[in-house]
Amino acid sequence: MSNYSIKDLEQLSGIKAHTLRIWEQRYKLLCPKRTETNIRYYDDADLKLILNVAMLNAHGIKISKIAAMSKTDISQEIIKLTDQSTDHNDQIQALTICMVEMDEERFEKVLSTNILKLGFEDTVLNIIYPFLSKIGILWQTGAINPAQEHFISNLIRQKLIVAIDGQVNGYSGKTFMLFLPEGELHELSLLFSSYLIKKHGHKVIYLGQSTPQEDLLSVYKLQKPDFLLTIITSAPAGDGVQEYVNWLSHEFSQSEIFVTGLQTLEQPVQIPTNIRLLTYAKEIKQVLLEMEQEIV
Structure with a gap:
């Protein structure tokens, strides 16, 4: 399990730390823990939640409504949104969620759906490359751990090898x-x-x-x-x-x-x-x- 600062959550979700603190205080969305030296930190569950919340909020769902939803409802809304959306940023965010959750099945589905819609080359150029750039920065800053980065890299590597063999x-x-x-x-x-x-x-x-x-x-x-x-x-x-x-x-x-x-x-x-x-x-x-x- 990884520990994250509020700055890590900001980098991963795109939501400003000030806004996250407001959501935390007003809607009890996050529940920070504290180290023995009283430093606040967040865990994997907090990160998964805020990534999902950020994506739903970006699509016009009010934070008050999201706060009232169960985790199952939030997850179902994310899957529905990802399947229907053609926006590249949505797909990159969906892959980020899969990486944090280390959800191989969902990651495969997101990639396969985009390859069917866009073709392999455009999927790599417009979704995988920006995604890799994002996680590269996050890995360097310690916002994600090496296991998550290796997990995703190996899945993408498999896709590339299959595509090469098809030529x-x-x-x-x-x-x-x-x-x-x-x-x-x-x-x-x-x-x-x-x-x-x-x-x-x-x-x-x-x-x-x-x-x-x-x-x-x-x-x-x-x-x-x-x-x-x-x-x-x-x-x-x-x-x-x-x-x-x-x-x-x-x-x-x-x-x-x-x-x-x-x-x-x-x-x-x-x-x-x-x-x-x-x-x-x-x-x-x-x-x-x-x-x-x-x-x-």
């Missing part, structure tokens, strides 16, 4: 080698890039997480890919980012290299001429469209 078109385009640097484990954006590249008719050599440099050299020598794509989210960090980028440029000088990720965007990195820095991972879609226009 059975013949490859008539270029060859891309996709990999993460050694020590880098954040794979979801790389998997989505693999999906997009295959969807556009190109071949993917997927090396995945934490690929040693010697393995990159070996595979490159055998396959001679036209393009390389890597994402540097957490490793390497600091001065190691520039060193790694320079090494890629030197060792794979005959290929164009696409690089993105938090570490390349948050610090000044000198980009060699044969490397293209993408400002966000999903920009690979624009790269693929540019290739198609050049062919035409």
Whole structure:
């Protein structure tokens, strides 16, 4: 069980801490506990409730009415709202609730419903990516625990792998080698890039997480890919980012290299001429469209 401050509740729900305190005092919606040193905190049940309440309130249901509803009634209203709504923010909030409750069945249903409505690609770009960005910030600030983050990441990873396996078109385009640097484990954006590249008719050599440099050299020598794509989210960090980028440029000088990720965007990195820095991972879609226009 996790403990949350009122600031954590604000970040997760989008409801200002001042408003939460008013709801707490006037409607008894929340019941904060206290540590041995008398510091107020909230538990998982409080967080689940306030996420649901915030979503219903955003859709025009008065807080006085919500406060009078049972937890079962609130849950049923949330399910009904999520199933009917096409608003991306509603779907992101629904996924957040599933993450907090670690409700795999509901998470699967929300994702599957959106994929049917929007298609897989738009679901990833407009719902999953913003959702992942939200939980990434919350994980860094300690508002959610690693178990919740891993739970959701693995479910999304499964969806991505299934979608990639469904791309059975013949490859008539270029060859891309996709990999993460050694020590880098954040794979979801790389998997989505693999999906997009295959969807556009190109071949993917997927090396995945934490690929040693010697393995990159070996595979490159055998396959001679036209393009390389890597994402540097957490490793390497600091001065190691520039060193790694320079090494890629030197060792794979005959290929164009696409690089993105938090570490390349948050610090000044000198980009060699044969490397293209993408400002966000999903920009690979624009790269693929540019290739198609050049062919035409």
